[in-house]
């Protein structure tokens with residue numbers, strides 16, 4: 001049974017002029033609204049064309065009405081979708097009329113929050129709805145779809161079942177304090193906890209990949225002044241985004257653009273050139289560049305073909321030597337294409353001309369290949385946990401480790417059980433078995449209105 005007595009309404013499409021706008025209604029009055037406006041409730045999930053007249057009988061628009069009975073609706077309660085002409089004024093008139101008929105304006109994310117609270121989605125699926133809306137690359141889309149289909153939820157249920165088995169075995173001895181846990185039981189429980197700790201760690205290890213999927217791969221372009229960093233950014237972005245000039249020290253501030261390469265989304269960041277003998281302002285810019293290098297997921301080091309290797313700060317050469325970097329040998333159109341590289345051969349070096357575009361395809365292929373390798377674990381599950389999941393998983397893992405340590409020292413059974421119950425609660429948080437309304441409100445408040 002749906003638990004809400006009020007009916008919410010909101011515009012589900014962006015405010016602005018468009019071909020169509022969608023007003024969404026959910027709650028017990030959705031059917032009544034349809035009956036009042038159309039004279040009857042249309043058959044479930046079939047679009048029905050009709051005039052939208054307000055309560056005073058004035059025609060607002062002709063629209064398409066679709067009624068979703070609670071059994072098959074997104075929110076798990078009666079819902080009505082009204083597709084009208086994409087004019088914000090029309091949508092506003094329709095909303096005002098619905099409010100006059102008894103609906104109230106929906107909060108951000110409230111439709112999805114209702115879907116969750118009515119048991120249509122677990123919390124990880126509700127989050128996946130957001131991921132899906134914001135997915136910018138094929139990989140992000142695939143991961144969001146998997147999560148929306150319950151991949152993470154199923155994984156958590158499986159871990160929870162195994163943990164419940166172990167907890168039942170431990171708790172069986174709580175009522176018999178005089179009996180110590182027999183050695184074979186101890187060993188059996190330990191094996192289950194060890195495998196749970198391993199699987200929890202595997203999930204946790206996907207969190208960095210999750211960040212890359214959701215935020216994009218932070219890719220920092222560095223190099224000496226005038227090496228062609230901004231030209232490279234422009235070439236990759238496909239238009240003149242950054243100022244390019246023959247004068248060294250052109251770029252002072254950071255320019256960031258998102259681009260799609262293959263199935264990946266990159267957050268491409270242009271930086272100020274690394275001058276071994278900088279002026280005061282340049283120095284400030286360089287310090288900032290080095291901070292970006294430290295936070296980068298991927299480095300594109302731009303060098304000039306045929307020029308002696310510039311003096312680069314240790315932070316940069318170290319980062320490049322340890323991988324997750326591509327060396328871009330630029331300006332090959334000027335003649336010489338050789339450059340001396342003091343880096344391990346494993347670091348890909350690509351020869352390009354940001355001016356003519358030569359070599360760009362191979363460079364992009366090298367970036368894609370490197371980005372492919374970031375998805376380190378659990379390819380078969382395609383799970384990439386978010387920061388909230390990662391926090392819960394970390395606590396779950398600590399609980400398992402504490403329980404194992406106590407088990408090894410033949411510690412009190414009650415305390416072992418208590419650690420495991422903590423882990424159980426942390427697992428539960430991921431799919432939303434929680435009694436924390438504030439936390440839920442906060443989470444759904446990050447959604448958009450009408451979702």
Ligand SMILES: Nc1nc2c(ncn2[C@@H]2O[C@H](COP(=O)(O)OP(=O)(O)OP(=O)(O)O)[C@@H](O)[C@H]2O)c(=O)[nH]1
Pocket residue numbers: 223224225226227228229230231232243244245246247248249250251252271272273274330331332333334352353354355356
């Ligand atoms: N011939 C040739 N010139 C290039 C190429 N790439 C960049 N340039 C030129 O090199 C100069 C500097 O290019 P920028 O892209 O501004 O270099 P930058 O590394 O961003 O420079 P700073 O921001 O000053 O550090 C400009 O005159 C560009 O036109 C290239 O592949 N071939």
Ligand SMILES: [Mg+2]
Pocket residue numbers: 229230231242243244250251270271
């Ligand atoms: Mg520049």
